[in-house]
Amino acid sequence: MTVPDSMRAVEISESGAPEVLVETKRPVPMPGHDQIVIRLAYAGVNRPDVAQRQGTYAPPPGASDLPGLEGAGTVVALGSGVSEWNIGDKVCALLPGGGYAEYVACNARHALPIPEGMTMREAAALPETAYTVWSNVIMRGGLQAGERFLVHGGSSGIGTMAIQLARSIGARVWATAGSDEKCRAISALGAIAINYTTEDFVKVLQEAGGADLILDMVGGDYIAKNLKSLDMDGRLVQIAFLQGPKAEINFAHVMTRRLTITGSTLRPQSDGAKAAIAAQLHEKLWPIIAAGKVRILIDSEYPLASAAEAHRRMESSAHIGKIVLKVAND
Missing domain, CATH: 3.90.180.10 (Medium-chain alcohol dehydrogenases, catalytic domain)
Known part of the structure; x- marks a missing residue:
């Protein structure tokens, strides 16, 4: 060649x-x-x-x-x-x-x-989407079948992948978006869509019993709102800050409700860490894709x-x- x-x-x-x-x-x-x-x-x-x-x-x-x-x-x-x-x-x-x-x-x-x-x-x-979603939702966030999962930016590449992956393992999924068109796309993937311009996602999740896991790339005032949306022992995974990385939160709620706040960035990770993610993708996610349960x-x-x-x-x-x-x- x-x-x-x-x-x-x-x-x-x-x-x-x-x-x-x-x-x-x-x-x-x-x-x-x-x-x-x-x-x-x-x-x-x-x-x-x-x-x-x-x-x-x-x-x-x-x-x-x-x-x-x-x-x-x-x-x-x-x-x-x-x-x-x-x-x-x-x-x-x-x-x-x-x-x-x-x-x-x-x-x-x-x-x-x-x-x-x-x-x-x-x-x-x-690849960028699969590595990010798998490493944060599954490896870091530990999402399990039957859990309640909220993803922000549900119509984005990350969001659409996260919805489908979560659904494929048996989680219940909610996702936010900012228009009716995007909410229809989210619903078609099997998530409960929340139009954040007309609905309060905190109220929606609280009425559902609280999220076990939230994947967020918004940051800013969403951080405190996310913590209010979590159930006992809930986990918040932060992967970006479209509205900024700073927030004021009450850590007493983190302690009394046993919440976990974590997050990661992908690009600076070592070659070995990325290779470990790739191995899991090939073994576990690729068969899900081949079965038609996750698509791009x-x-x-x-x-x-x-x-x-x-x-x-x-x-x-x-x-x-x-x-x-x-x-x-x-």
């Missing part, structure tokens, strides 16, 4: 609005030890890409300065120490960066086979050169499901 010396890519020319995303030429990356190089067909667009473009989320040391944390394509080069993949394998992968390009290098253990029955387009929008909702697709338009769509918050970039021309 012939690999060219240069590739099309979209870089962040400076921190700012979506128009700072510009098409450029870059050298094709070479695989390091334990790495593979993937010729990408599609790449997923995520909130951290927007934050990186705005200058508030720097890539970790050693990562590509190009945005893009997930994608799917074909393995075209193997670094030393790689034995689990062959040239020509079709994979999707969690990336340290560099996904807005025709070729990307990543740790071989962070790539996974395309799930049975899933297209390359869908698979490109899977694609909101919209843009060509790589129109990454700025994809970011505008993301920032509008009008999307339902995932936004993808079509990277390959063929």
Whole structure:
């Protein structure tokens, strides 16, 4: 398989609005030890890409300065120490960066086979979401069958994945969104939809008996509201702060109701930690996907050169499901 010396890519020319995303030429990356190089067909667009473009989320040391944390394509080069993949394998992968390009290098253990029955387009929008939801809802949050689960941002990529995963293991699911259209999409996935513009999610959950687990990416005043929404021994897992990371809460409620507050970020975690998540995904989530119990909702697709338009769509918050970039021309 012939690999060219240069590739099309979209870089962040400076921190700012979506128009700072510009098409450029870059050298094709070479695989390091334990790495593979993937010729990408599609790449997923995520909130951290927007934050990186705005200058508030720097890539970790050693990562590509190009945005893009997930994608799917074909393995075209193997670094030393790689034995689990062959040239020509079709994979999707969690990336340290560099996904807005025709070729990307990543740790071989962070790539996974395309799930049975899933297209390359869908698979490109899977890794960042799957790693995040599985590690926080299952591994960290410990969600069990029969428990009451609330996810905020229910129509987002994270939200739609979390709803389906929770339903697949037998949990009862509530999800918030800000429009009737989004609430209809949430309901279609099997969750009880809460329109936060017209309903009080605290009241809804309290009347249901309280949530056992809440997955939140909003932060701000939602943090105190989330704690009020939890049942005894409830858990709050924080994964982002769209409304800010600071809040005033009464820790007496945490003590007397035995609540747990935790959270995580994915990108800075070690290669070993991400590989451990990938192993669980392959063993436990991929069969659920193959059985048709979890699917990827694609909101919209843009060509790589129109990454700025994809970011505008993301920032509008009008999307339902995932936004993808079509990277390959063929």
